[in-house]
Amino acid sequence: MNPNELNGCTEALQTERAVEEIRRGRAIELVEKENIWLIAVVDTLEQPVFHHLQSTYNDSIKLLLTPQRAKAAGLCEDQTNPLELDLQRNIKLDELRALAGFEPSFSKDVILNAKPSENLKVASAAFRLAKLGKLLPSLLITPSKSANHSNVVSINTTDINAPELVGQKLKLISKARVPLLDSAKCEIAVFRQQQGFGEHLAIVIGTPDPKTTTPVRLHSACLTGDLLGSLRCDCGDQLRRAVSHMNSLGGGVLLYLDQEGRGIGLTNKLRAYALQDAGLDTLDADQYLGFLPDERTYEVAAAMLKEIKITKIKLLTNNPSKIDALKSHGINVTGRLPLIAPVNSHNQRYLKAKLDRAGHLSE
Numbered sequence: 207m208n209p210n211e212l213n214g215c216t217e218a219l220q221t222e223r224a225v226e227e228i229r230r231g232r233a234i235e236l237v238e239k240e241n242i243w244l245i246a247v248v249d250t251l252e253q254p255v256f257h258h259l260q261s262t263y264n265d266s267i268k269l270l271l272t273p274q275r276a277k278a279a280g281l282c283e284d285q286t287n288p289l290e291l292d293l294q295r296n297i298k299l300d301e302l303r304a305l306a307g308f309e310p311s312f313s314k315d316v317i318l319n320a321k322p323s324e325n326l327k328v329a330s331a332a333f334r335l336a337k338l339g340k341l342l343p344s345l346l347i348t349p350s351k352s353a354n355h356s357n358v359v360s361i362n363t364t365d366i367n368a369p370e371l372v373g374q375k376l377k378l379i380s381k382a383r384v385p386l387l388d389s390a391k392c393e394i395a396v397f398r399q400q401q402g403f404g405e406h407l408a409i410v411i412g413t414p415d416p417k418t419t420t421p422v423r424l425h426s427a428c429l430t431g432d433l434l435g436s437l438r439c440d441c442g443d444q445l446r447r448a449v450s451h452m453n454s455l456g457g458g459v460l461l462y463l464d465q466e467g468r469g470i471g472l473t474n475k476l477r478a479y480a481l482q483d484a485g486l487d488t489l490d491a492d493q494y495l496g497f498l499p500d501e502r503t504y505e506v507a508a509a510m511l512k513e514i515k516i517t518k519i520k521l522l523t524n525n526p527s528k529i530d531a532l533k534s535h536g537i538n539v540t541g542r543l544p545l546i547a548p549v550n551s552h553n554q555r556y557l558k559a560k561l562d563r564a565g566h567l568s569e
Contacts, residue, residue, distance in 0.1 A: 216365070217365040217366075218401035218402075220359075220361045220362075220365045220366075221335070221338070221365060221366050222401075222402075222403070223359055223361075224335055224359055224361045224366070225335055225338045225339045225403070227359045228245075228246070228247045228250060228336065228339055228341065229250060229341065230250065231246075231247075231250035231251055231252045231255060232246075232358070232359075233245065233246040233255055233259065233358060234246075234358060234359045234360070234361065235350060235355065235358050235359070235360035235361070236328055236331055236332060236360075236361060236362075236363055237360060237361065237362045237363065238325070238327055238328050238362075238363045241328075241349065242349070242350040242352075242360075243325075243328055243347055243348065243349060243350060244259070244263070244346075244347070244348050244349075244350045244355075244358075245270075245332050245335075245345050245346065245347045246259060246345060246346045247335075247336050247339070247341050247342070247343075247344070247345050248302055248303055248306040248342065248344045248345060248346065249306070249336070249341040249342040249344070250341060251299065251302075251346070253299055256299050256302075259346055259348065260295070262351070263351070264295050266348045266349055267293075267346055267347070267348040268290040268291055268292060268293070268346070268348065269290070269291040269293055269302065269305060269306070269344065269345070269346060269347075270288055270289070270290055270291075270323060270329055270332060270344065270345045270346070270347045271289045271290075271305075271306075271344055271496065272288055272333055272343050272344070272496040272497070273285045273286055273287060273289070274493040274494075274496055274497060274498060275289075275306075275307055275343070275344060275493070275494065275495065275496035276288070276289035277493070278490065278493045278494040279305075279307070279312070279494065281314075281317075281320055282320070285322065287322035287323055287326065287329075288322070288323040288326070288329040288333070289320055289321070289322060289323065290320070290321055290322070290323045290347075291305070291317050291318075291319070291320050292317070292318040292319040292320075293305075293316055293317060293318060294315075294316045294317075294318060301313065302316075302346075305317075306342055306496075307342055307344060307477075307494055307495045307496055308342075308477075310480075310481060327363050328347070328363060329347075330363075331363040331366045332345050332347065333345075334366055335366060337470075337497070338402075338403065340470065340471030340472075340473065340474065342474065342477075342495055342496055343497065344496055375399065375400040375401055376397045376398070376399060376406075376506065376509050376510060376513060377397065377398050377400050378395060378397055378513065379396045379398045379405075380395070381393055381394060381395035381396065382394060386411075386449060387446075388449045388450040388453055389411045389412060389449050389450070389452070389453035391411070391412050391413065391453075392409065392410065392411055392412075392449075393409075393410045394407055394408070394409050394410075395407065395408040395410070395514070397506075397510055397513070399506065403464075404463075404464040404506065405464055406461065406462065406463050406464050406506060406507075406510060407461070407462035408460075408461055408462075408510050408513075408514055409449075409459065409460040409461070409462055410457075410459055410514070411452040411457055411458045411459070411460060412452065412453055412455075412456050412457030412458065413456065413457045414456075414457035414458055414459060414516070416514075416515045418518070419518050419519060419520055419540050419541075420457070420458060420459060420516050420518065420519050420520070421452050421455050421457070421458035421459075421519070421520050421522060421543060422458060422459050422460070422461070422511065422516065422519040422520070422521055422522065423448040423452070423458070423459075423460045423461070423521070423522040423523070423545070424461050424463060424504065424507050424521070424523065424528055424532075425441075425444070425445055425448065425460055425461065425462050425463065426441075426463050426465035426466065426468065426469075426502065427462060427463060427464055427465060427466045428441035428442070428445075428466065429466065429472055430472075430475075431443075431445075432445050437550050437552035437553060438479065438552050438553055438556060439553055439556060440547035440548070440553055440556075440557060443547035443548060444545050444547050445460075447547060448460055448522050448545060451522065451543070451545075452522070458522075459511070459514065459519075461507050461510055461511070463502075463506065463507060465502045467492075468499075468500045468501055468502055469497075469500065469501030469502040469503075470492060470495070470497050470501055474492075474495055474497070477495055478492055478494075478495060479491075481494055481495070482555075482556075487555060487556070487559040488555075488556050488559050488560070489559055489563055489564060499564065500527075500564070503531070504528065504531040504532055505535055507531075507532065508531075508532055508535035508536060508537050509535075511537055512536070512537075517536070517537055517538055518537075518538040518540060519532075519537060519538070519539055519540070520540055520541045520542065520543050521539055521543065522542075522543045522544075522545045523542060523543075523544075523545060524544060524545060524546070524560075524566045524567045524568070525560075525564075525566050525567075526542075526565060526566075526567065527565065529542060542567075544567065546568070546569065
């Protein structure tokens with residue numbers, strides 16, 4: 207560690223501070239070479255900050271949307287770059303939020319002009335901060351008129367690393383024996399990302415032998431399905447079936463990953479549910495909100511397996527992309543074990559979308 211860096215990696219520290227600021231509804235500065243940009247995330251934006259930005263930067267402020275949001279909202283046909291919108295000067299905050307994806311519909315009358323963003327590094331950095339904060343990636347952005355606002359956090363775009371891509375900096379925090387309904391012999395270990403925002407569980411079922419091929423399940427946290435028994439997904443059924451199956455095999459490891467809603471967070475997952483009730487499927491709903499169909503990465507999962515000395519596995523999954531991801535991070539995946547859960551009238555459309563559009567397997 208640099209002796210002048212009391213609190214560790216400066217880049218990671220600045221990223222975490224910037225995320226906390228935008229989660230609290232504050233504007234921050236993004237520095238790209240000689241240019242300084244003010245950004246504010248629409249998701250947490252409140253009237254006082256919105257009014258200040260409108261009154262001070264009336265001629266230059268724009269709404270920045272991801273390509274997914276722009277296309278899903280019908281603002282472009284095939285957009286690969288972020289989209290910048292010039293808006294009516296008297297636009298109201300609720301109209302802005304509707305444009306950002308808060309509502310199933312919005313008025314195009316408030317849009318004066320739309321064009322692809324040319325500030326790709328700035329846009330990418332801004333979207334990353336929003337996503338790390340589990341916020342909708344729609345932002346107000348404007349060149350700053352001040353070289354340095356006294357009470358505004360400033361961060362260089364080059365400092366915005368990816369805190370979720372730091373599996374090598376995981377730390378084992380605690381572990382304990384926790385008998386489960388489907389496996390009396392079970393130990394749960396908590397891993398914390400030393401840079402970033404996640405805590406993840408390694409649930410060791412039975413007595414897996416690291417010298418042989420170990421059954422493994424990567425399970426993204428799902429409060430509604432795992433805890434509440436939601437019928438909208440198959441997560442709870444898959445969780446319990448995975449534990450039971452690994453127990454019957456003599457042992458296995460279930461990684462319970464902090465990736466609610468395919469990585470978009472609980473709040474945004476519920477927003478996506480509302481859009482599904484309005485007619486969209488699970489993948490289109492996420493894109494309407496501005497996200498990719500799947501925002502998850504699996505570097506942390508691979509790092510957790512290496513920490514517990516499990517590198518040769520059979521994966522309990524219906525999602526081939528998980529196999530490819532683990533292989534790319536040095537895990538020897540020798541095969542797949544299907545994990546089929548019951549279909550009901552509430553999750554039928556969700557499961558069909560995963561089969562037809564996301565490449566999932568049915569057996």
